[in-house]
Amino acid sequence: MTVELSGAAPEVFDSRITTDVVELVGSGRLRRLGIEFGQGWLTPRESSDGVGIDVEHEVGARASVRIRPGRRVRIELTVESIVEDVITVHGPVMWVRGENEPISWHAGATAEIVLPSEHGPGLLTQRRGISTPGGEPGMSYPLDEELSLRPRQAMSAAWTYEAFPGGLLDVPAEPGWLPLVRHVPTGRAVEISAPDGLVQLVGDGTVEDVDGEFEVYPPEGLTAMEVWGPSGRTLVEVGAYEDLAVLRRRLVEEQGSDDVWAYVAARSLAEGPFSDGVLDRIDWALGAYEDEPTAWSVCASLLASHVGLPLTEQAQRGAAEVLSRGGVDDALLLALHGLAPAELLTGGWPIGDFGQRGLEALARLSYGRIHTDGRRERGRDVAVARLYAAGLGETERGLHAAACAQGAEGRLMCLLTTRPDPLDLAWLSVGA
Numbered sequence: 001m002t003v004e005l006s007g008a009a010p011e012v013f014d015s016r017i018t019t020d021v022v023e024l025v026g027s028g029r030l031r032r033l034g035i036e037f038g039q040g041w042l043t044p045r046e047s048s049d050g051v052g053i054d055v056e057h058e059v060g061a062r063a064s065v066r067i068r069p070g071r072r073v074r075i076e077l078t079v080e081s082i083v084e085d086v087i088t089v090h091g092p093v094m095w096v097r098g099e100n101e102p103i104s105w106h107a108g109a110t111a112e113i114v115l116p117s118e119h120g121p122g123l124l125t126q127r128r129g130i131s132t133p134g135g136e137p138g139m140s141y142p143l144d145e146e147l148s149l150r151p152r153q154a155m156s157a158a159w160t161y162e163a164f165p166g167g168l169l170d171v172p173a174e175p176g177w178l179p180l181v182r183h184v185p186t187g188r189a190v191e192i193s194a195p196d197g198l199v200q201l202v203g204d205g206t207v208e209d210v211d212g213e214f215e216v217y218p219p220e221g222l223t224a225m226e227v228w229g230p231s232g233r234t235l236v237e238v239g240a241y242e243d244l245a246v247l248r249r250r251l252v253e254e255q256g257s258d259d260v261w262a263y264v265a266a267r268s269l270a271e272g273p274f275s276d277g278v279l280d281r282i283d284w285a286l287g288a289y290e291d292e293p294t295a296w297s298v299c300a301s302l303l304a305s306h307v308g309l310p311l312t313e314q315a316q317r318g319a320a321e322v323l324s325r326g327g328v329d330d331a332l333l334l335a336l337h338g339l340a341p342a343e344l345l346t347g348g349w350p351i352g353d354f355g356q357r358g359l360e361a362l363a364r365l366s367y368g369r370i371h372t373d374g375r376r377e378r379g380r381d382v383a384v385a386r387l388y389a390a391g392l393g394e395t396e397r398g399l400h401a402a403a404c405a406q407g408a409e410g411r412l413m414c415l416l417t418t419r420p421d422p423l424d425l426a427w428l429s430v431g432a
């Protein structure tokens with residue numbers, strides 16, 4: 001049977017039933033969506049009232065899935081006990097595949113899955129349920145991984161799928177009640193309005209409540225706050241971070257010896273305070289790269305020449321050698337320091353298609369959206385996304401790209417505050 005999504009961006013799906021899965025298969029933004037029943041669940045039967053299945057569990061539970069067409073395709077799932085004992089069963093798994101990797105947020109009472117596409121996004125929204133992450137992007141447990149059911153108890157979940165015209169950058173806005181800024185400088189507050197709810201921090205930090213307007217002061221690093229509303233608890237990641245200059249100085253104090261450390265140290269000296277001891281160590285560290293330069297050693301030499309070391313010619317010679325090797329990130333880094341041509345709008349960009357590189361970086365940053373995918377932001381992608389946004393200028397797309405990059409950068413800064421990574425700090429320092 002087929003299921004049709006109507007509206008501004010219509011799609012058509014075939015439904016399939018196997019020994020443990022009911023699924024939709026399409027060729028648009030949403031390529032596959034399945035509800036899978038695992039250990040203990042018996043072979044499903046096709047429903048007699050539309051697209052869906054009925055399935056029973058060996059310990060005395062039954063479940064049903066119904067999929068209904070319309071302007072939003074609706075997926076309804078019910079699990080209920082049919083015995084007089086307390087029973088425990090494995091929860092059904094929902095998995096989603098799209099044209100590109102999904103961006104998933106499964107946070108309890110609230111959940112969304114965005115499917116980016118060059119034709120505009122697809123969006124799956126939880127309307128009812130308690131969704132938890134399933135271990136990979138696009139995989140989740142709509143009712144939790146393990147279900148404990150009282151006698152005759154029923155649990156249910158409902159999701160909708162809709163699609164929108166547009167492009168890869170046109171990801172849907174996050175739920176309106178979410179704070180616009182969730183990762184803040186240390187000592188600043190995350191502000192959230194919940195007049196009919198309650199907000200609590202998981203772990204350390206403080207929360208101030210004035211008539212439903214909450215100011216949340218998270219500890220350094222990443223943590224979560226619980227937002228309680230009529231549909232239950234939603235976990236929202238928040239965090240606090242130290243200034244980038246502070247993180248650079250901490251790294252300098254570790255007395256490193258490689259090219260990335262030398263770059264960060266030279267960048268730190270340029271903004272002060274100056275230290276002859278650090279300058280001498282930079283000179284010593286870069287000496288090891290004179291015969292076999294790297295992109296970072298070349299850029300560090302250029303920065304060091306601005307704070308007193310005679311390394312300008314070494315930087316220029318090294319740049320030519322590094323460029324001859326053809327490394328994409330090497331060419332990018334040198335271009336950002338004026339050591340390689342970078343005509344963004346006239347085809348001279350040295351790393352291939354500028355637009356494609358920027359979109360790829362934004363995708364790896366989850367377009368700045370909140371997620372529970374375990375996808376870690378990287379300084380390199382933040383730097384490329386910032387450059388891409390600057391190239392687009394004060395356009396709607398440029399402002400959107402800049403906002404995505406800024407959101408991802410805040411989250412990465414929280415991570416680096418508690419778990420410093422020299423390479424990420426170096427990339428964030430480029431142009432900062």
